[in-house]
Amino acid sequence: MVGMDTAHLLVRVLDLVGAFVFAISGAMLGSRQGMDLFGVLVLAFVTAVFGGIVRDLLIGAIPPAAIASWHYLAVAMAAGLLTFWFHERLDRLRHPVLFFDAVGLGIFAVVGTQKALDAALNWPMAAVLGMISGVGGGMIRDVLAARTPVVLRSDIYAVAALAAGLVVVAGFYLELPESLVTLAGAATCVFLRMTAIYWNWRLPSVKPPE
Template sequence: MGNTGPVTLLLALDLAGTFVFALSGGIAGVRQRLDLFGVFVLSFVAGNFGGIARDILIGAVPPAGISDWRYPMVSMLAGLITFYWTPLIEKLVSPVQIFDAAGLGLFAVSGAQKALAFGLNPLMAAFLGMLTGIGGGVARDVLLARIPTVLKAEIYAVAALAGGAVVVIGKFLDVPAAIATLAGALLCFGLRLIAIRRRWRLPVARRGAQGEASTQQDLKDPR
């Protein structure tokens, strides 16, 4: 990675993704009436967990999220913004979903780009992009004792995988990195927002009446 261009692009994408995901974490924390420290924690986790998981898996240690001061600084800034200026952010339509979709797209492409830079094969690079995109949201929801969005929402992980795949395909078609990255991020972001609007979902397992009755009984008597 002697060329500073790809390095600068990766850093910009990572910091932008960290900021918007941290905003989504901060807003979620404010809505749960967490104190300032709690909002900071949720902002940091939402903004950095996916990138930290990616870096550990590809051997980029210590992860940038804890070794580069800019990542926690960006996360704390997002936390402050959401804590003190939530009414302004809330004027946006479904702000958490918008920031979450933006972070998903940015992290999906940055994760795939970094995986390729570290020599991973195309398939794993696309999957690392997806992991980078969904990791922060999963950690945020777990800390709030909610079922992670990726397990139950309209097209989510698939959107991140599509964004990462565009970056990988662009790499092997010799498409300029900036163009492939922008295309992948826009595809992921657009697909996620359209899925929310039109309620597109992956197939869900169906259970018969006996299965439903069994579930209800399990809830009443978890033994």
């Protein structure tokens, strides 16, 4: 019972951490596009919670955690305010939006997969739900910022989230420690995403007609 409580606490903490870093990525994009404070906070909030809301609705966890608890709103607002006031310092980091987005992607992917497994979903759909949970926030962020969502382009994005979900699934069936598996899954996603950005790895895509 203690182990189960610890596992649930780890998932909850990672969920909030993922919301925080996703909120930073949303707020950074809003700041770069010259949005006002309200626009930055809105972008931070929807980026932080949208993937988690979709995940919870699909597994029947109603109301979604992001709505049932005020912690997600507080975390997103804190990240948005910090980014709004210190965006110039954050902008000095190399690819700050991409890095925070990769971290959020990895965390949401592993948390989504773990929650799906806890809800007794089969392993392929658990990994897919983890991927959906990871890409949801980034998709709504890009849509609101009038950009083509990264997941719909040829970048290694959804594939990285799916890889993280598969790591969690493998660890679940091998009965490995959940904390180790979740961290390994998130690290796998971040590594694949950032490596793909650095080496310009892309999936095959259809060239538009001239």
